[in-house]
Amino acid sequence: MHVQHLQIAHPSILSDPEWIALESIEEETRHFIFDETMLHALKDRGLVEADGTIWRITETGHRRLSERS
Numbered sequence: 225m226h227v228q229h230l231q232i233a234h235p236s237i238l239s240d241p242e243w244i245a246l247e248s249i250e251e252e253t254r255h256f257i258f259d260e261t262m263l264h265a266l267k268d269r270g271l272v273e274a275d276g277t278i279w280r281i282t283e284t285g286h287r288r289l290s291e292r293s
Contacts, residue, residue, distance in 0.1 A: 249279050
């Protein structure tokens, strides 16, 4: 399944897969269930950033997570 099928149209609302991916990154999970396509899609939306091989959640990403909770 392609990432575009997992996302919803409104850019400020997280789809379930995006929310799960962000929570996984925040919890620094060692078993990230999505491929790099999801990481790059989240990066394009400004929700995560790469720091070498480590992905971190941006302020915007943290805000989206807290809005959804």
